[in-house]
Amino acid sequence: METKSDQALVGVQNYLEKAAEKLRPSSPIKFHISSRTDAGVHALANAAHLDVLRAPGKAPFTGHQLAQGLNHHLKPEPISILSAQRVSSTFHARFSALSRTYIYRLLLGCAHRSQIPVFERDLCWALPGGPLDVPAMREAAQFLLGTHDFSTFRSRRGDGAAQNPLRTLLQLQVQPAPAFLAQHYLHRELQLWEVQVQSRAFLYGQVRRMVGALVAVGRGRLSPGHVRELLELKDSRAFPPSAMAPASGLFLKSVEYSQEDLAIPSVPAEEELRGLS
Template identity: 50%
Template sequence: MYNCSRYLIFFQYIGTNYSGAVKVPPHHQQGKKGVQNCLDDAIRGLRPLNPVSTFISSRTDSGVHALSNSAHFDLQRKNDKPPFDEETLVKALNFYLKPEEIRITHAYRVPGDFHARFHAQSRTYVYRIALGVSHQSLGPLTESSLCWFLRNTELDVGAMRDAAALLVGTHDFSSFRAMNSETPFKNPVKTLEVASMKPGSSFAQEYFYRKTQFWELTFKSRSFLYKQVRRMTGALVAVGKGQLSVPQLKELLEVQNSLAYPHNLTAPPHGLFLTKVDYRDADLQSSEKLLFSSGNQED
């Protein structure tokens, strides 16, 4: 007899039409659903014996995208059928996700004490910027909801990199967190491993009639505060525009007060991508051993 199996899945989504990564209660669904609602529905399509509940590793806001978010869930099949193998599970879930802009990319069977959120070692976000476009409607259609269009034709990249270097390391990032219901209970001290900027690319860059330059800002940390990445991005872009100096950004970091963050500086959600959630190799290796040693195949 087979008991519940726990799975870790990695999934991607275009966040434009979702309220965010986490579940929206049914009585609040007059508008957009959460990505988690769609994942739960897809898992229910597999007709498990147990109640379905996914645990998302990384919350993203409404309009934010992901190339690789992750979640875990438990699944017990009917009639004592063996657990799904990785390939079958991915295909089955994607079948039920066809109407959505959500796709499963990988799946692992993991031990029962594995937790997608708490076992994550780091998360990486990339924020995409396009220069020289005065309004979103005038940019390449392929990028319309996938980057932040700026009318500026250039930014002071050197100053932005100097400012980004100040953010790297362990700091109290209170000035870069927005207020929400969880704010008072979360430790504002985070260790930012990476804050970098490099030229980006786009299919439209070579073929679009208007010359558009793309840039990518990358941030990596074990965890982030609410809207921290979008606030850091907005501040760095302000430095690039000459609206903030590098010393002023340093002062903003050191004052450790969310109310000190300048009004209307937060970058919009549609340029932000969660690109990677890292786990220890040992976690995934043990997952692979657990999956394949049981010789599980769909029947």
């Protein structure tokens, strides 16, 4: 499932369920989405599951029919169903996920907002000034890898202080954007970089705070050691409010599941279709 920025007042789930109602199921459909994102964040490939029961005598939807029908009723919203398939009744889009991977896109070289390419507006963080100190950013990233109490890097709103702040960061890389994207802007002296981060789950606002801290290191406003100190403080109030990265550059890239969870079961024709990506 691909989306471009959650709508401010009505979430993606509402649009999906409204589209599903037009497929005339025999009972209301509820979407269970693997990852929720704050307003302004995008998804390249989110995942969800749903149960679809049709009226007696009607054949169950195939995955292709379900995706095609939902996409028809989702027009003109910036939401697209990429594929759908049947999965077992024990599968859960959120709780079965092994990990989630986000990318954050940084555009360097823009002295003014007017220099941001039209197709990049609201899809990246356009940083003014010169290049970033990428080696220092990578050094700082090493302190965040592994299992830590990420209280400093959580938002003070959204998920409540009671949520366990322990998270395991599997990957945190600072890398140039794919060549076909990066080369497109070279003639304009612009550079695209990506911060890619992977974990089983994240705290609310965690990725945007981590990216903001790395960018502060890249600009020389923080040292790599300062990032370690922030992590060790375990206090969200210690994080510099101005350092949080804006939502527009953040994309949910993928949600990873085991092959066993995605194996297509043998299901009698009268049973419901479950699964969506």
